[in-house]
Amino acid sequence: MGTFTTFIAAAILVEAIINIIKNIQEKETSWKYWTSLVLGIAVGILVAFNWSIDIFRMIGMPDGQIPYVGAVLTGIVLSRGSNVLNDLIGRLNGGKNS
Secondary structure (H helix, E strand, O other): OOHHHHHHHHHHHHHHHHHHHHHHHHOOOOHHHHHHHHHHHHHHHHHHHHOOOOHHHHOOOOOOOOOOHHHHHHHHHHHOOHHHHHHHHHHHHOOOOO
16 A cells, blocks of 8 residues: 555545534535434445445555444545545546636
8 A cells, every 4th residue: 555545535635524514514404404414424424334335445554453443434534425536536637627
């Protein structure tokens, strides 16, 4: 595993978390928004745990110091759905302005 691959995985994770925080700050505090946000994160984490999906293990990083953190963080990224993949592909192709 290269250092660049680790950097890309970390960047995707940080972007996903920052976008969630930004959305929390910008949106109204209606119960529908919070329900959708919490449900999305819960489903993402459930999917990651159920199928043992850990993006960091997938790219060959060694296990971290705290068990299951990789799966939880992967679940948070998954909770954003296909937007993460679409954004990444668009940016790599240079076809999407951020």
